[in-house]
Amino acid sequence: MTALLQVKGLSAWYGQSRALFDLDLSIEQGGVTALLGANGAGKTTSLRAICNMIRRTGTTTMDGTDISRRTTEDIVRLGVAHVPEGRGTFVALTVEENLRLAFHIRRDRKAAERDMEKVFAYFPRLNERIHQQAGTLSGGEQQMLAVARALMLAPRLMLLDEPSFGLAPLIVQEIFRILRRINEDEKVSMLIVEQNAALALELADHVYLLETGKVVMSGPSDMVKNDETLRKAYLGY
């Protein structure tokens, strides 16, 4: 299987301080990859670097196309949807407007309209609140909206930055169930950054473990789940 996203030698900086050190990542088509690690390990930074939101060096290839020098918006248009840390909700727009924004880059209006219906099927709660100002939604609903927005872009790869952050466990379960469905039914590959390792391991096929900006371990998620010493050493449980 050819890699959908190939990252080689990725380094990133915030101002003068270096946050990533020559990362190599390979995201397979159709799978879910988890990027785990403690606070400050560089997980969010990796996603930002892939989308060229911060200063970085190294090569990023998306399905054969070199996206290392492209702008964030161009990378999005090439099929990478990033659900950012903090949800990134357009608080002053309605739920519907948040979703319709995707029409700006979709060529096929009909397909986009069908996707709207699909999105409401995945997240019926959003349909209930369709004309509400997005800033008044609860944390869980805003997370759903963020995933829905990403889905509206008809992406091939979805990057999710800590989707469980600040949410009640029941909501998190619901969202992760829906993410699995999206991955299987829509064939959207995913790269999930999570501090909640157990949760991520349930969903993911493959795992990368980051520590202070470097990859310290990588392998199939089953291997990590079943290896107690590995789990205890790196994931603390």
Place this chain on the structure above:
Amino acid sequence: MEFFIQQIVAGLTNGAIYACVALGLVMIYVSTDHINFAQGEMAMFATFLAWAMIDAGVPYWVAFGLTIMVAFFGGLFIQRVILKPLENAPVLALVVCFIALLSIFNAIAGMIWSFTIKQFPSPFPSRDLFGNGLVSAQQLGVVAVTLVMLGLLTVFFRYTTLGLAMRAAAQNASSARLMGVRVSWMLALGWGLASGIGAIAGMLVAPIVFLDPNMMAGILVYGFAGALVGGIANPLGAVAGGFIVGVLENIVGSYVIGNELKLSFALVMVIGVLLLKPAGLFGRVIVRRV
């Protein structure tokens, strides 16, 4: 009674001008989250360009259209070249920039065309419409143009995808980028549109108050007041606000405080609105969950 109606009509005419200026301000605010202090001077400069064209023999409507186009591209240019590099600068730096632009436009207009006032032709005949001295075709024309512009802009922002993209880019640039929106170009587009609107406002007001480089300073303040009263994020509100301010200004000026304190009145309105209802009469308060 007749005097009262005349004041209302005059107020509506002035209000139409303020509404135009307010529209330009709202345009920039909605698409860039900034308040453009140089809006008046840019409009004035565009009007001078139109005057120069007409003076050189270009027919009115051709000059009108050309000026709008020049203003559009000029605004685009200013955003791309001068403002874009300062995207992430603190508010103060941006305010200083706007003030700088204000000074430059004013000074250069004075430099090229001097400060003596000039006549600017109006596309509308100045005859009485209903034969009773109350409303002239000129006044009606100004109001009509403003309302048409308002209609077009409201439709644009509310119902088109491009308008939505512009609003999104202004509110949350990084999220907008993550939706594939080319934010820089949206901002530039906003500026282009605002400059075009400003040019129209300038060309509508010049026949009435005569053209000189300081023409827009007082009007700008009323435009601000109008935009704030109506709701600075809202084209419909801005226009309504402009009309309200125009009528109030005239009524208060004629009956209450005299015409010499009109600017102070504008000040009171601006501060009053900012304190009491910063979202304006027609604006929505945006809830931000911390």
Place this chain on the structure above:
Amino acid sequence: MARSWATKPHIGLWAIGFWVVLAALPLIGFVSDSPSFDYYLFMGQSMLIYAIAVLGLNLLIGFNGQISLGHSAFFAVGAYAAAILMVHASVPYWLAIPLAGIVCFGAGFLFGFPALKLEGHYLALATFTLAIAVPQLLKHKSIAGWTGGVGGVLLDKPDPPSFLPLSVDQFLYYVCLIVAMALFWIVFNLLRGRSGRAMMAIRDHAMAAGTMGIDTALYKTMTFGVSAAITGMAGALSAITVAYVAPDSFTLQLSISFLVGLVVGGIASLPGCLIGGAFIVLVQNSSQSISDWMKDAFSLRYDVPAWAIYGTLLLLLMFFLPNGLAGGIAAIRGLLSRVTQKT
């Protein structure tokens, strides 16, 4: 931001030396026969006055993070207050200055209340409107008995005390210098103490400052008041040195001049205020020669107006030297010290 000076426990030798030099300058008049010396003294007075005005603005913008495009209004209030006190109430000049300061403190403090609810662009807008409204307000006939309406008020320049062998202009220079020294000293100490830290905390992160128990509202309104008082006293000095106040001297353009001085000198820099003040006066006086030079250099058909120069300069500064000249000097000093450390 040139903040390092604020943590120094004492005023540096450079600063003391600088003020000494300033104090010595008028004494050149005793040895020089130059007929334009009086004019230079007047320029010196103006530079000090603008430096004080910029100091007031800097306190608000640089150290407290608020914005004002309307300080011309407070300058005007100070000037008119002093003029009215001196002409209509025969108050001596040395009392008129602090009294004008108190009046302006009140005006600034009052304005500070509505300003609490405004941030960034909105506050800029409100103060912008203030600057535009004030000249018209000053011309109003209902207060013309005091303000002299459009024509303004003429004053007499105060005479130097008989025991001092100084000319009027030398004396007025020293008056300006003493007021400047006093105000800079007060602000310097204010910024070094708790109030200063609170002000700057509010500037850097208002919400956090609030949670740490700083009464943000009180500090912001007080800062507005003090800022207005300082600029108002500059206005009072200008009434005395120019001996004339009129509404059209206090337009938006004056506010913009202060802003230019602030940005050129360096935001949040005390020495920058002096640089800024000097800069404003120099540009005002040499705008004609700059214009002539530009006409020759670029073969222009027209005189280049001062405001086009101001505006372009502001833009260039925002791009290349956002910390102003003081920031540039600090950067050079930093560079030099790093270089000398390496060798």
